Structures are given as C-alpha cells and as structure tokens.
Amino acid sequence: MFGILRTLWLTFLHLGHRRxxxxxxxxxxxxxxxxxxxIILSRDPDxxxxxVACNLCAVACPxxxxxxxxxxxxxxxxxEYFRINFSRCIFCGFCEEACxxxxxxxxxxxxxxxxxxxxxxxxxxxxxxxxxxxxxxxxFYRVSGVDIPGKAKGDAEREQPPVDLHSLLP
Amino acid sequence: xxxxxxxxxxxxVAVWATFMVVxxxxxxxxxxxxxxxLLALACIFDVLGAPFAAILEVIVYAGAIMVLFVFVVMMxxxxxxxxxxxxxxxxxxxxxxxxxxxxxxLAALADALAMAPPDGGPVVVIDTRQVGLALYGPYVLxxxxxxxxxLAGLVSAFRIGRHIRGEDAP
Amino acid sequence: xxxxPLVVIAGTLAVLLGLATMLTWAERRLLGLWQDRYxxxxxxxxxxxxxxxxxxxxxFKQDWIPPFADRPVFVLAPAIGMMTVLLAFGVIPVTALxxxxxxxxxxxxxxFATMGLxxxxxxxxGWASNSKYALLGGMRAAAQMISYEVFMGxxxxxxxxxxxxxxxxxxxxxxxxxxxxxxxxxxxxVFLLAGIAETHxxxxxxxxxxxxxxxxxxTEYSGMKFGMFFLSEYAxxxxxxxxxxxxxxxxxxxxxxxxxxxxAAKTGALVCLFILLRAALPxxxxxxxxxxxxxxxxxxxLLNIVATGAVLLLRAPG
Ligand code: SF4
Ligand code: SF4
Numbered sequence: 001m002f003g004i005l006r007t008l009w010l011t012f013l014h015l016g017h018r019r020x021x022x023x024x025x026x027x028x029x030x031x032x033x034x035x036x037x038x039i040i041l042s043r044d045p046d047x048x049x050x051x052v053a054c055n056l057c058a059v060a061c062p063x064x065x066x067x068x069x070x071x072x073x074x075x076x077x078x079x080e081y082f083r084i085n086f087s088r089c090i091f092c093g094f095c096e097e098a099c100x101x102x103x104x105x106x107x108x109x110x111x112x113x114x115x116x117x118x119x120x121x122x123x124x125x126x127x128x129x130x131x132x133x134x135x136x137x138x139x140f141y142r143v144s145g146v147d148i149p150g151k152a153k154g155d156a157e158r159e160q161p162p163v164d165l166h167s168l169l170p
Numbered sequence: 171x172x173x174x175x176x177x178x179x180x181x182x183v184a185v186w187a188t189f190m191v192v193x194x195x196x197x198x199x200x201x202x203x204x205x206x207x208l209l210a211l212a213c214i215f216d217v218l219g220a221p222f223a224a225i226l227e228v229i230v231y232a233g234a235i236m237v238l239f240v241f242v243v244m245m246x247x248x249x250x251x252x253x254x255x256x257x258x259x260x261x262x263x264x265x266x267x268x269x270x271x272x273x274x275x276l277a278a279l280a281d282a283l284a285m286a287p288p289d290g291g292p293v294v295v296i297d298t299r300q301v302g303l304a305l306y307g308p309y310v311l312x313x314x315x316x317x318x319x320x321l322a323g324l325v326s327a328f329r330i331g332r333h334i335r336g337e338d339a340p
Numbered sequence: 341x342x343x344x345p346l347v348v349i350a351g352t353l354a355v356l357l358g359l360a361t362m363l364t365w366a367e368r369r370l371l372g373l374w375q376d377r378y379x380x381x382x383x384x385x386x387x388x389x390x391x392x393x394x395x396x397x398x399x400f401k402q403d404w405i406p407p408f409a410d411r412p413v414f415v416l417a418p419a420i421g422m423m424t425v426l427l428a429f430g431v432i433p434v435t436a437l438x439x440x441x442x443x444x445x446x447x448x449x450x451x452f453a454t455m456g457l458x459x460x461x462x463x464x465x466g467w468a469s470n471s472k473y474a475l476l477g478g479m480r481a482a483a484q485m486i487s488y489e490v491f492m493g494x495x496x497x498x499x500x501x502x503x504x505x506x507x508x509x510x511x512x513x514x515x516x517x518x519x520x521x522x523x524x525x526x527x528x529x530v531f532l533l534a535g536i537a538e539t540h541x542x543x544x545x546x547x548x549x550x551x552x553x554x555x556x557x558x559t560e561y562s563g564m565k566f567g568m569f570f571l572s573e574y575a576x577x578x579x580x581x582x583x584x585x586x587x588x589x590x591x592x593x594x595x596x597x598x599x600x601x602x603x604a605a606k607t608g609a610l611v612c613l614f615i616l617l618r619a620a621l622p623x624x625x626x627x628x629x630x631x632x633x634x635x636x637x638x639x640x641x642l643l644n645i646v647a648t649g650a651v652l653l654l655r656a657p658g
Contacts (some may be wrong), residue, residue, distance in 0.1 A: 011620035129465040225449040233456020241482045
C-alpha cells in the first residue's frame with residue numbers, strides 16, 4: 001500500500017525531469033563509426049572490387065537476404081551480381097564478421113526509407129563504393145597466394161616463393 | 171390513467187422482445203432479447219411511478235444476473251450440432267408439464283387483473299424512502315427470508331469454490 | 341432559457357466525444373511527461389492535432405468483420421459501450437442549476453445501472469468475436485466488472501446515507517460544509533479503485549491484457565468499431581472522474597471561480613490521477629485482482645457503511 005503510493009509519487013516527480021528523447025530529424029545523434037547501418041561493398045586500395053564471391057556472408061546471414069553469383073576473370077573472382085534485400089536485413093553485422101576480405105561493411109547511415117518495397121533491394125551498383133571503407137590498407141590479393149596477372153605465386157606479402165619440388169629430390 | 175402512449179410502447183416492446191426470446195436459436199441472441207424485455211419492464215415501472223424499482227430492475231436483473239447468464243452461455247459455446255440435438259429434445263413430454271404450470275400462472279394473472287380497478291387509479295410516484303419503509307415495515311419477514319436464502323447460497327458457493335490443498339475432489 | 345433537447349443532445353455528443361478524443365492525446369503527452377519522453381508532438385502545436393490525425397486514420401481503415409464472428413452482436417457491442425457511457429453523463433450535475441438531462445431523484449442509481457449495462461459491451465464483444473483471446477478477455481471482463489460494481493455501489497452508500505438522497509444534486513448540496521472525501525475517505529478510496537476496474541483501465545485492464553491476450557475483448561475489432569471502444573473507454577474515465585468529483589469532492593462547489601470551472605478542474609485533476617496510475621503501476625494478476633476486490637474492498641466498504649450508519653444514528657436527534 002505504502003509502496004504503491006510511493007511509486008505514484010516518484011513517478012509524479014518525473015514531471016520535472018529532463019526528457020531523454022532525442023528529437024530525431026532536428027537533432028541528429030552522433031553515430032559511432034562502427035554503427036551498423038547501410039551495407040556497402042568496398043574496393044581495395046588499387047580500386048578493384050574486394051569481394052571474391054566466396055558466399056560466406058550469404059551463409060552467415062541469419063535472414064538469408066544476401067544473394068550473389070560468382071564470376072571469374074584472369075584468376076580473380078568477383079560477384080557477377082550482388083543483391084541485398086534491405087527489407088529483410090536486420091543489420092546484425094554477421095556478414096561483415098564473416099567476410100574474409102573486408103569487402104562487405106556496415107556504415108553509420110540508416111536513412112534508407114522507401115515508399116515502395118522493391119526499392120529496398122540493392123544491387124551491386126548501389127552497394128559498391130569507390131573507396132576502401134573502414135580498412136584503407138588491406139588488399140586481399142596482396143596477402144593471398146592466388147595467382148593473378150601482375151602477381152605470380154610467391155609474390156605476395158610475407159609469402160615464400162614456391163618450392164621447386166624437383167630440387168628436393170635426393 | 172395508465173394506458174398512455176409510453177406505457178403502450180414499452181409494453182409492446184416487452185411483449186415483442188419476449189416473443190423473440192422464445193424463438194431465437196442462438197442462446198446469446200435470446201438472452202439479449204431478454205435483456206431488452208427487462209429494460210422495457212424497467213421503463214414500465216418508471217411510467218407507473220416506481221423509479222426506484224425500475225432502476226433496481228436494470229441494475230440487478232439486466233446488469234448483473236443476465237450478465238452471469240451470458241457468462242455461462244459463453245462458456246458452453248453452443249454450435250450447430252447442439253441445435254440439432256435440441257430439436258430432438260423438444261417433445262411433448264418435456265413441455266406439457268411446464269406448459270400447465272404456466273397456464274395456471276396465466277389464470278392467476280387474469281384473475282388479478284380482473285380484480286384491479288379498471289382505471290388503475292392515478293399514478294403515484296413511490297420514492298426510495300417509501301420503499302425502504304415498506305421493506306423494513308410490513309415486509310420485514312420477507313426480507314429476512316430472502317437474506318436467509320442468499321446466505322445459504324453464499325455458504326454453498328463458498329463450499330464449492332473452496333480450494334483444499336492436497337485434495338482433488340471436495 | 342433552456343435550449344431545445346436536440347441541440348443539447350448534439351452539443352453533449354460533440355463535447356464529450358471531442359473530450360474523449362483529446363484525452364487520447366493528453367494521456368499520451370502526460371505519460372510521456374512522466375516517463376521522461378515527449379509523446380506525440382508533431383501534428384499541430386505540441387502535437388495537439390494528433391487526435392485528429394488518428395481519427396482520420398481510423399475512419400479510413402477497412403471496417404472489417406471477421407467471417408467467423410457473430411455479425412449482429414459484433415456490431416452491437418461497441419455501440420452498447422458508447423451508449424451506456426454517454427447515457428450516464430446525462431444526470432451528472434455540472435452546476436447547481438444545470439445537468440444535461442436534468443436532475444433525477446435516483447440519479448446515482450441511474451449511473452450504476454448504465455455502468456452495469458456497459459458490461460455487456462465488453463462481454464458481447466468477447467463472445468461475438470469468436471476467438472479464444474477475445475473470449476478470455478470477455479470472461480475476465482464479466483467477472484471483474486460485476487464484482488467491482490458491487491463494491492462501487494456499496495462504497496457510495498455512505499455518501500447516500502449522509503446526504504439522505506440518491507439525487508446527485510442533493511449529494512453535492514449536502515457537501516456545502518465539508519467535502520465527503522474527508523468523512524468518507526474509506527468509501528472514496530474503494531470507489532476510486534472500483535472505478536478504475538469498472539472502466540477496465542490500467543492497472544486493472546485485465547480484459548485487454550495486451551501481453552497475454554493479444555488485445556483481449558477487442559482483438560478482432562478494427563477501424564472505427566475499435567475506435568468506439570477506445571473512445572468509450574476514455575469517456576468512461578471522464579465519467580468516473582466526474583462521479584468522484586460529484587460524490588466526494590463537492591462537485592461544482594468552490595470559492596471565487598464559477599461553478600462549472602470548479603467542476604471541470606476537479607474532474608480534470610482526477611483524470612490526470614488516472615493517467616498517473618497508468619504511468620506508474622504494473623498490472624496485477626487476475627486472482628490478485630479478484631482477491632483485492634472480495635477480501636479487501638468488500639469488507640472495507642461494509643465497514644464504511646456500518647460506521648457511517650452508527651455515526652448518523654448517534655448524531656440523530658432523539
Ligand atoms: S547485416 Fe546481418 S542480416 Fe544484414 S545482410 Fe548482413 S548478415 Fe544479413
Ligand atoms: S562480401 Fe565478403 S563474404 Fe561476401 S561473398 Fe564477397 S568476399 Fe565473400
């Protein structure tokens with residue numbers, strides 16, 4: 001009984017408290033750089049697509065909203081199309097965690113409302129940016145042992161040149 | 171003068187609603203018509219100069235007892251199969267007895283009506299004070315008997331509703 | 341002097357429905373205030389037209405009746421709810437000379453009668469929807485409202501005994517010296533609680549019980565039929581507040597200000613109290629609600645009647 005009255009009184013006192021609501025369109029809260037918002041596909045420092053169409057993000061996605069198709073050119077893999085259905089995406093960031101090449105990244109932008117639902121399906125053209133995103137120096141092909149034009153096996157950073165098996169013969 | 175326009179109107183409503191009560195197939199609809207009949211009766215009471223009785227009729231019968239009826243019928247959840255079964259139940263054997271009793275009541279009513287003065291006399295408004303004085307004056311025995319009845323009902327309800335730990339059946 | 345009845349009826353409807361509509365806005369703003377947030381503040385100055393926007397929205401929604409529902413009863417239920425609440429306003433004396441339908445010598449009982457009929461709205465809505473959540477809500481409503489009607493009636497008997505009349509105007513006039521809230525504080529507390537339960541407002545909104553019953557008895561309702569339930573709930577709040585004002589807070593009486601203003605101010609304060617209750621308190625369990633009613637409020641109101649009777653007898657001359 002006393003507890004109830006006390007609750008009432010304490011709630012009543014909140015009359016004079018400052019409001020915690022942020023009036024969004026007028027005052028915009030500063031979002032941290034690692035905020036999980038609109039998803040982008042980044043390029044490596046050389047300006048080439050980072051995504052290698054490994055499908056790991058699509059597998060990791062809990063709502064299955066990523067769809068892509070692998071294509072190949074000069075030994076480099078890249079997605080022929082890359083589609084994210086943002087009407088299903090829950091912005092969990094699992095895709096970013098799964099990506100081995102830092103290609104897929106979430107950005108601090110969330111203002112992507114649409115009047116028509118199909119407009120929320122973003123194609124590769126909509127996702128791909130021209131910069132490197134959050135990881136300016138990383139380039140997957142420079143550290144991996146894949147053979148591409150201009151970089152033979154063994155030329156990658158911290159990679160030993162391949163061993164000629166015949167030289168190992170006794 | 172009793173046979174004025176409002177009285178006739180309410181009486182018509184009451185008779186019509188009562189007729190509908192008997193003919194409805196869905197129990198809840200019948201109950202609703204019964205409520206309408208009770209409300210019409212309350213209006214008749216008021217026209218006849220008994221506002222207290224009228225209001226009590228609404229509070230006690232329409233407001234409380236009929237709600238309990240509706241409550242019970244709601245739980246029964248009558249459907250179409252029940253209606254078919256109902257048809258087989260209504261045989262002469264079941265309705266002759268109650269019919270005779272009702273006919274007796276009707277005869278008594280007709281007798282009482284015949285004894286009443288043809289005009290009914292002028293309308294005298296009976297207020298709450300007079301009702302109270304009558305209840306605790308000439309009718310005090312009735313009041314006590316009714317309270318005995320209610321007390322018995324209360325005790326039995328308490329007995330049925332009692333929850334005994336470690337005992338399934340009462 | 342008195343305007344023709346049709347004008348009175350139309351005016352009352354407009355004022356009460358407008359009041360109920362604005363209450364939906366006021367309640368959300370006040371809740372916001374007490375919960376350190378804003379509430380609706382976009383449409384119009386301070387969000388004042390939010391209620392209008394909601395009204396337009398709800399009017400344009402599809403008026404859908406579920407195919408499994410019992411159509412006539414389904415349509416009837418919200419109308420009953422609205423009607424009974426509006427009827428009860430008729431006898432509330434706003435000033436010494438004016439109440440909507442004039443003074444009734446059984447005014448208080450009339451209000452109880454209409455409230456008693458109001459139970460049908462909820463129960464029938466629950467039954468006619470023909471869905472299990474609605475039915476559960478309806479059953480809860482039936483038991484809760486019938487029980488609390490008892491305490492509501494009993495708690496006011498002290499007032500009636502002291503004032504010696506069922507007429508609401510006489511009751512207010514009997515409070516010229518001392519408002520009944522002081523001698524009848526027990527009755528007032530019981531009446532307030534019963535009033536909350538009777539309008540099935542939070543914290544006693546078990547018939548709705550959003551987190552266990554969907555939306556309770558109006559789960560299947562949409563569009564303006566739902567709006568009717570909503571508005572009648574708010575009109576019910578105003579009604580109970582006006583009743584408490586009349587029965588316990590001296591009605592229109594007060595110094596300096598005109599009587600109608602006093603009445604409005606007291607009623608408004610009580611409405612705010614209702615909203616504060618909603619802002620602060622959680623919903624009790626159903627058996628707790630019933631236990632509170634029958635094991636606490638009933639004895640209290642009986643005690644109140646006996647005590648009032650004893651005092652009246654001692655004071656009586658001879
Ligand atoms: S953020 Fe989560 S839901 Fe959205 S695309 Fe990435 S993995 Fe899927
Ligand atoms: S975005 Fe990353 S995880 Fe997804 S397919 Fe491309 S490389 Fe693989």
